[in-house]
Amino acid sequence: MDLSVDLDTRGDRVGAIYRALLAAIRSGRLGAGDRLPPTRSLARDLGVARNTVATAYERLVAEGFLDARVGDGTFVADLAAPAPAPRHPGALHPRAGWTFSPVRVSGETGVPPYDFRVGIPDAALFPFDTWRRLVAAELRSGAHDPGRYASPAGHPALRAALARHLAHSRGVAADPEDVVVTHGTQQALDLVARVLVEPGDVVAIEDPGYPFAREVLASHGARVVPVPVDADGLVVEALPPRTRLVFTTPSHQFPLGPPLSLARRQALLEFANRHRVAIVEDDYDSEFRFTERPLETLHALDRHGRVVYLGTFSKSLLPALRAGYLVAPRSLRDALVGARQLADGFGAPHEQVALARFVADGQLARHLRRARGVYAERRELVLAGIARVPALEVVPSAAGLHVAATFRGPVDEAAVVAAALAEGVAVEALSSYAVEERVTGLVVGYGAAATASVTPGLERLARLLGGPAR
Amino acid sequence: MDLSVDLDTRGDRVGAIYRALLAAIRSGRLGAGDRLPPTRSLARDLGVARNTVATAYERLVAEGFLDARVGDGTFVADLAAPAPAPRHPGALHPRAGWTFSPVRVSGETGVPPYDFRVGIPDAALFPFDTWRRLVAAELRSGAHDPGRYASPAGHPALRAALARHLAHSRGVAADPEDVVVTHGTQQALDLVARVLVEPGDVVAIEDPGYPFAREVLASHGARVVPVPVDADGLVVEALPPRTRLVFTTPSHQFPLGPPLSLARRQALLEFANRHRVAIVEDDYDSEFRFTERPLETLHALDRHGRVVYLGTFSKSLLPALRAGYLVAPRSLRDALVGARQLADGFGAPHEQVALARFVADGQLARHLRRARGVYAERRELVLAGIARVPALEVVPSAAGLHVAATFRGPVDEAAVVAAALAEGVAVEALSSYAVEERVTGLVVGYGAAATASVTPGLERLARLLGGPAR
Numbered sequence: 039m040d041l042s043v044d045l046d047t048r049g050d051r052v053g054a055i056y057r058a059l060l061a062a063i064r065s066g067r068l069g070a071g072d073r074l075p076p077t078r079s080l081a082r083d084l085g086v087a088r089n090t091v092a093t094a095y096e097r098l099v100a101e102g103f104l105d106a107r108v109g110d111g112t113f114v115a116d117l118a119a120p121a122p123a124p125r126h127p128g129a130l131h132p133r134a135g136w137t138f139s140p141v142r143v144s145g146e147t148g149v150p151p152y153d154f155r156v157g158i159p160d161a162a163l164f165p166f167d168t169w170r171r172l173v174a175a176e177l178r179s180g181a182h183d184p185g186r187y188a189s190p191a192g193h194p195a196l197r198a199a200l201a202r203h204l205a206h207s208r209g210v211a212a213d214p215e216d217v218v219v220t221h222g223t224q225q226a227l228d229l230v231a232r233v234l235v236e237p238g239d240v241v242a243i244e245d246p247g248y249p250f251a252r253e254v255l256a257s258h259g260a261r262v263v264p265v266p267v268d269a270d271g272l273v274v275e276a277l278p279p280r281t282r283l284v285f286t287t288p289s290h291q292f293p294l295g296p297p298l299s300l301a302r303r304q305a306l307l308e309f310a311n312r313h314r315v316a317i318v319e320d321d322y323d324s325e326f327r328f329t330e331r332p333l334e335t336l337h338a339l340d341r342h343g344r345v346v347y348l349g350t351f352s353k354s355l356l357p358a359l360r361a362g363y364l365v366a367p368r369s370l371r372d373a374l375v376g377a378r379q380l381a382d383g384f385g386a387p388h389e390q391v392a393l394a395r396f397v398a399d400g401q402l403a404r405h406l407r408r409a410r411g412v413y414a415e416r417r418e419l420v421l422a423g424i425a426r427v428p429a430l431e432v433v434p435s436a437a438g439l440h441v442a443a444t445f446r447g448p449v450d451e452a453a454v455v456a457a458a459l460a461e462g463v464a465v466e467a468l469s470s471y472a473v474e475e476r477v478t479g480l481v482v483g484y485g486a487a488a489t490a491s492v493t494p495g496l497e498r499l500a501r502l503l504g505g506p507a508r
Numbered sequence: 509m510d511l512s513v514d515l516d517t518r519g520d521r522v523g524a525i526y527r528a529l530l531a532a533i534r535s536g537r538l539g540a541g542d543r544l545p546p547t548r549s550l551a552r553d554l555g556v557a558r559n560t561v562a563t564a565y566e567r568l569v570a571e572g573f574l575d576a577r578v579g580d581g582t583f584v585a586d587l588a589a590p591a592p593a594p595r596h597p598g599a600l601h602p603r604a605g606w607t608f609s610p611v612r613v614s615g616e617t618g619v620p621p622y623d624f625r626v627g628i629p630d631a632a633l634f635p636f637d638t639w640r641r642l643v644a645a646e647l648r649s650g651a652h653d654p655g656r657y658a659s660p661a662g663h664p665a666l667r668a669a670l671a672r673h674l675a676h677s678r679g680v681a682a683d684p685e686d687v688v689v690t691h692g693t694q695q696a697l698d699l700v701a702r703v704l705v706e707p708g709d710v711v712a713i714e715d716p717g718y719p720f721a722r723e724v725l726a727s728h729g730a731r732v733v734p735v736p737v738d739a740d741g742l743v744v745e746a747l748p749p750r751t752r753l754v755f756t757t758p759s760h761q762f763p764l765g766p767p768l769s770l771a772r773r774q775a776l777l778e779f780a781n782r783h784r785v786a787i788v789e790d791d792y793d794s795e796f797r798f799t800e801r802p803l804e805t806l807h808a809l810d811r812h813g814r815v816v817y818l819g820t821f822s823k824s825l826l827p828a829l830r831a832g833y834l835v836a837p838r839s840l841r842d843a844l845v846g847a848r849q850l851a852d853g854f855g856a857p858h859e860q861v862a863l864a865r866f867v868a869d870g871q872l873a874r875h876l877r878r879a880r881g882v883y884a885e886r887r888e889l890v891l892a893g894i895a896r897v898p899a900l901e902v903v904p905s906a907a908g909l910h911v912a913a914t915f916r917g918p919v920d921e922a923a924v925v926a927a928a929l930a931e932g933v934a935v936e937a938l939s940s941y942a943v944e945e946r947v948t949g950l951v952v953g954y955g956a957a958a959t960a961s962v963t964p965g966l967e968r969l970a971r972l973l974g975g976p977a978r
Contacts, residue, residue, distance in 0.1 A: 128837020343598030367598020
């Protein structure tokens with residue numbers, strides 16, 4: 039038998055022989071039924087004591103890799119034959135009804151010179167030094183009981199800081215116990231879908247709207263019905279009568295832009311109360327608003343406890359922080375916390391405490407003030423750039439990190455987006471957010487685009503669209 | 509009208525008046541239909557220009573809080589009446605079939621003097637200084653594209669490091685693309701359930717077993733069938749014929765302890781292949797093994813691509829890191845990555861890269877070597893302590909951070925656990941992990957118990973059980 043044994047390794051000769059034999063069995067060099075050499079002869083070949091070999095054999099027998107047959111010898115067990123390396127495609131397939139494949143996201147592609155993609159904040163504005171100091175301060179041996187399992191609702195300090203922040207900045211009245219910390223809006227939506235959606239339930243989404251909301255609701259069995267959007271936001275009158283849940287973006291309709299009007303807000307709340315509907319209010323980028331004061335949130339206007347309010351730090355700080363939250367009616371809180379426990383246990387306490395300090399110490403407000411100024415400037419440049427293109431008509435909005443513009447005449451949207459990208463200008467097709475509505479145009483983000491790149495980028499776009507800029 | 513306006517704030521008098529009026533409307537001091545004072549008289553009262561008040565009114569009219577009736581005056585709009593603070597219990601309730609409420613976990617209770625609770629590693633062993641340095645090094649402005657959205661599968665560096673680590677330490681053959689990073693075993697299980705379980709599917713779990721596995725599978729509509737466990741692990745012959753998925757802990761049956769025998773492993777794989785069953789192999793604490801070499805994993809023995817392998821850093825490092833992984837057959841990989849994208853987007857890249865360095869640079873191996881020595885000593889003390897109690901019979905096992913012991917005679921398990929806790933000794937009731945099996949005894953963890961506390965803690969337990977120790 040050709041057995042390669044490395045007897046120099048740390049003097050553990052039994053272990054070395056054991057591992058060599060196991061490797062031979064695994065690789066197939068020793069096959070099922072093969073007889074092993076007698077311990078005496080292998081010991082002589084290897085220059086070790088016979089007992090050393092015998093002990094290695096005994097372990098492999100005890101573990102079932104070898105069979106010792108009394109008076110006959112030692113054999114490789116039938117059961118021990120090696121599995122081939124799993125290069126095969128596998129025999130497990132998703133269940134019937136699972137249709138979602140992962141979508142390539144912004145971090146998986148190159149960065150274009152003129153990056154007007156949607157939903158990307160400017161990482162250069164983020165106070166990394168402050169954040170690193172806060173995180174490092176919480177990453178210490180005695181802090182936050184790191185060997186134990188923490189509350190799925192989130193650290194009390196962060197829930198308290200968020201409750202205060204939301205009351206002050208958004209008029210959302212919540213006790214800390216009403217807040218559930220999440221990894222972002224997507225997880226919040228998933229938790230809501232888990233506890234509210236029964237297979238076949240009618241769920242209304244905005245059209246155009248946020249594709250991952252549609253997908254996660256559908257993945258829980260919802261019958262997702264797209265509802266049109268106009269200049270006052272979601273068309274409440276178009277909600278299907280058997281709706282169980284409405285997903286809406288009232289501050290800054292995603293991706294078109296208009297806020298949901300106050301009349302519509304009231305109509306939606308009345309509809310929800312009359313038909314026993316849940317409203318999921320996604321307030322994803324309202325921190326960047328460019329009017330004195332936004333409309334009241336649905337949560338603040340809600341008299342009956344039918345609104346789940348979602349917020350995220352992915353736009354206001356960074357997606358990489360993986361931090362968001364929801365505010366839920368009392369009657370739903372335990373179920374949502376339980377859903378988080380089943381989904382992924384809990385979030386890292388040291389990060390939550392660092393974030394609590396960031397919020398409570400005024401760092402968040404300071405960052406938002408600074409970022410708002412930068413984004414306001416870019417926004418003006420974007421609006422001016424679009425205004426110079428006769429083919430584009432901007433959709434009015436008052437908040438956020440992007441604006442949408444529709445085409446005034448017949449324009450081949452896909453061709454424009456592709457031609458722009460070929461010139462280094464990444465804009466998004468409005469129709470890519472639509473389900474049934476026939477809406478074409480462009481969505482232009484200004485979170486990722488450096489201020490100096492905005493005007494030249496939009497001039498390139500203007501040339502493609504036959505605008506006046508050269 | 510009693511309007512409190514702070515006209516000192518940053519000189520923005522329009523904003524100050526606007527905010528004061530809005531606060532009055534919100535608080536109910538100005539009710540729907542109330543007439544506002546003429547701009548001239550309010551301006552005089554406040555000592556500001558009339559135009560300042562008029563501009564504030566106009567904003568509130570534009571936003572729908574006020575109605576301007578030509579020739580009549582300005583009134584609080586009907587729609588603008590304030591919502592009461594949401595102290596009401598809410599009107600949303602979990603869907604039919606949602607039965608799970610959050611379970612109190614180890615970090616939400618006090619720490620008992622003799623802490624033999626299960627699944628808690630010793631945080632004092634974790635190299636916090638190294639970890640903090642690694643995390644801080646990745647938390648810098650230019651690194652990892654933190655403004656963009658990253659791959660839901662996990663950072664390529666971590667997937668590569670895990671693939672190498674698993675090949676070396678567990679004989680799991682996987683390419684980096686076969687690895688999906690998760691927040692731990694719980695999330696991995698959730699992803700598997702999402703893509704494999706249809707409502708009504710029969711899913712087999714071990715009894716006694718891991719309660720959160722049962723709960724998350726049931727929450728996705730599985731008909732969960734408990735299957736008994738004996739000294740060879742899961743009783744494969746007892747699997748129901750219509751099983752679609754089996755959840756098992758072959759290295760160290762949770763919580764009883766025995767490894768799944770090689771014969772049973774083969775029988776399980778054959779059963780899975782014959783009946784087209786998915787096997788979920790949870791290898792949750794096999795890093796701490798106290799024999800030379802463990803049995804091959806199901807994943808390594810699988811010839812047909814029917815095994816999804818789950819691992820976690822919650823036992824080998826810390827639960828607070830929120831890090832785990834799964835290795836999936838190719839045929840299921842896209843669906844699982846998609847499920848992660850819908851569940852919570854992706855994990856924080858800077859942490860994943862820090863963990864990749866920790867694994868690839870040998871820090872993980874170094875930590876495991878050291879921790880294994882500490883836990884081996886505690887384990888010997890636990891086994892010796894249990895051996896001194898005639899009423900307890902230890903269940904043989906070879907790995908992990910806890911041992912189970914059954915009662916030799918009739919013992920009131922709940923009374924023993926409660927009496928022990930009253931003496932500062934936290935042990936767990938074996939029956940708390942069982943569904944249908946009538947099994948009583950104690951589960952004794954030694955991850956959290958300081959080495960010096962083990963013997964005195966078990967002596968207290970022995971006294972309660974009428975043992976000889978004093």
